[in-house]
Amino acid sequence: MELHPSSIVIAGGGSTYTPEIILMLLDNLDRFPIRQIKLYDNDPTRQKLVADACEIIVRERAPHIAFCATEDPETAFTDVDFCMAHIRSGKYEMRDRDEKIPLAHGLVGQETCGVGGMAYGLRSIPDVIELIDFMERWSPDCWMLNYSNPAAIVAEAVRKVRPNSKVLNICDMPIDIMERMAKIVGLQSRKDLVVRYYGLNHFGWWSDVRDQEGNDLMPRLKEYVSKNGYNLEPLGCEPRLNDEDWLKTYRFAREVFACDPTVLPTTYFKYYFFPDHVVEESDPKYTRVDMVRDIREKEVFSECRRIASAGTSEGTTLKIGVHASFIVDLACAIAYNTHERMLLIVPNNGAVSNLPETAMVEIPCIVGSNGPEPLSIGEIPWFQKGLIEQQLAAEKLVVEAYFERSYHKLLQAFILSKTMKDASVARAVLDDLIEANKDYWPDFK
Numbered sequence: 170m171e172l173h174p175s176s177i178v179i180a181g182g183g184s185t186y187t188p189e190i191i192l193m194l195l196d197n198l199d200r201f202p203i204r205q206i207k208l209y210d211n212d213p214t215r216q217k218l219v220a221d222a223c224e225i226i227v228r229e230r231a232p233h234i235a236f237c238a239t240e241d242p243e244t245a246f247t248d249v250d251f252c253m254a255h256i257r258s259g260k261y262e263m264r265d266r267d268e269k270i271p272l273a274h275g276l277v278g279q280e281t282c283g284v285g286g287m288a289y290g291l292r293s294i295p296d297v298i299e300l301i302d303f304m305e306r307w308s309p310d311c312w313m314l315n316y317s318n319p320a321a322i323v324a325e326a327v328r329k330v331r332p333n334s335k336v337l338n339i340c341d342m343p344i345d346i347m348e349r350m351a352k353i354v355g356l357q358s359r360k361d362l363v364v365r366y367y368g369l370n371h372f373g374w375w376s377d378v379r380d381q382e383g384n385d386l387m388p389r390l391k392e393y394v395s396k397n398g399y400n401l402e403p404l405g406c407e408p409r410l411n412d413e414d415w416l417k418t419y420r421f422a423r424e425v426f427a428c429d430p431t432v433l434p435t436t437y438f439k440y441y442f443f444p445d446h447v448v449e450e451s452d453p454k455y456t457r458v459d460m461v462r463d464i465r466e467k468e469v470f471s472e473c474r475r476i477a478s479a480g481t482s483e484g485t486t487l488k489i490g491v492h493a494s495f496i497v498d499l500a501c502a503i504a505y506n507t508h509e510r511m512l513l514i515v516p517n518n519g520a521v522s523n524l525p526e527t528a529m530v531e532i533p534c535i536v537g538s539n540g541p542e543p544l545s546i547g548e549i550p551w552f553q554k555g556l557i558e559q560q561l562a563a564e565k566l567v568v569e570a571y572f573e574r575s576y577h578k579l580l581q582a583f584i585l586s587k588t589m590k591d592a593s594v595a596r597a598v599l600d601d602l603i604e605a606n607k608d609y610w611p612d613f614k
């Protein structure tokens with residue numbers, strides 16, 4: 170079959186994840202040919218740092234690919250087949266507020282969970298909708314593959330106001346854990362696994378994991394996770410050795426698993442089941458965003474600067490991980506109708522039979538050029554159903570609050586979060602977050 174080369178825009182070109190996505194794209198040109206890559210960002214200074222290195226990488230490895238970086242939406246979104254989006258509205262400066270303000274009230278302060286995640290959601294909604302509108306105006310056939318967080322709230326907002334748009338919301342957490350599962354049972358990669366998985370984004374469980382022959386891998390996985398969580402240090406192949414905070418989270422999955430040993434959880438339940446522990450071990454002056462800036466941003470940006478000043482990417486330390494492989498697989502599935510089975514965030518529409526039709530659920534889908542066909546999950550147990558419904562109501566209320574400018578709906582969302590202690594705390598932290606976000610949020614009445 171002759172493959173038609175794609176044109177791609179990466180929105181959030183200045184992201185720390187852009188170089189690895191470009192490297193991954195360049196590594197896969199035989200199965201996913203490309204004619205053009207554009208970077209788009211509303212912060213040209215940040216983007217230039219990444220773009221200068223990426224331009225050299227593209228020129229060295231695939232000079233036939235046209236490359237540009239722009240802050241002009243028309244230039245960026247004209248003549249593109251895929252928009253790979255990973256914007257961070259408010260950048261790390263506002264992530265800092267999302268983490269530290271809740272913590273000052275004794276609450277979990279996290280990028281996507283709890284009230285910090287909701288605060289981020291209220292900034293992301295208009296910015297992601299703006300990207301969709303740019304895409305539909307200048308390249309109406311384009312698909313958006315969206316990593317921009319908080320994915321659950323963004324997906325719900327898109328479902329509500331752009332239900333027919335070609336947008337797929339995705340997360341790399343389940344595939345990161347599946348890569349770990351493969352290592353635990355001695356298989357090559359996540360692609361050797363066939364899974365049943367359900368939940369909301371950053372709020373899901375595996376109910377079944379098998380190899381390609383159909384052998385049940387759950388007993389071996391449960392045994393490992395009950396001792397080590399998803400930390401791979403005992404196997405000598407832990408890929409995140411430079412990030413003690415993630416190692417702690419992977420180890421802690423052991424405690425999360427112990428809350429319901431019938432299924433395998435994602436790591437994010439740590440924030441909902443053990444908020445006091447999380448707050449206790451947090452340093453209110455040095456939160457996750459400070460670590461990200463000291464680890465990922467420093468590593469990626471200093472390497473980009475090095476490449477730009479050397480004029481070559483020879484000997485680069487930039488690495489490709491599952492994050493990039495997943496988005497490239499997804500683009501490939503759509504471009505070439507591969508019918509690969511992938512976990513996506515899609516409208517429930519009965520797939521989980523005892524959850525609302527309008528929930529945006531994370532479940533396995535078969536992906537082809539018409540988009541995703543979700544698989545049926547059936548009924549889920551009371552524990553998961555109860556947790557999901559509470560979280561879903563909170564996420565839906567954030568989105569309704571945004572579009573209705575409703576202070577009370579937002580307050581209700583805060584009260585509903587499992588990370589919340591008391592309605593008076595909810596009100597106090599909300600008022601602080603309103604003040605901190607006054608350049609981003611609408612006026613809530």
Ligand code: NAD
Pocket residue numbers: 180181182183184185186209210211212215216255256257258259260261280296315316317318319320339340341342492
């Ligand atoms: P980053 O701050 O390094 O990069 C984000 C870029 O987006 C910045 O250069 C910023 O200037 C740009 N930006 C912000 N608002 C914009 C807008 N309205 N239009 C265009 N560009 C805009 O952030 P990062 O740490 O690299 O993460 C990027 C995003 O990817 C975040 O939303 C993060 O949460 C998300 N992410 C999601 C997953 C997932 O599983 N879904 C995984 C990893 C990262």
Ligand code: G6P
Pocket residue numbers: 280281318340341342343457461
């Ligand atoms: C995982 C999640 C992402 C999240 C990222 C945050 O990959 O799936 O949604 O953005 O972790 O990691 P960080 O290192 O920025 O805290």
Ligand code: MN
Pocket residue numbers: 320339340341342371
């Ligand atoms: Mn995620």
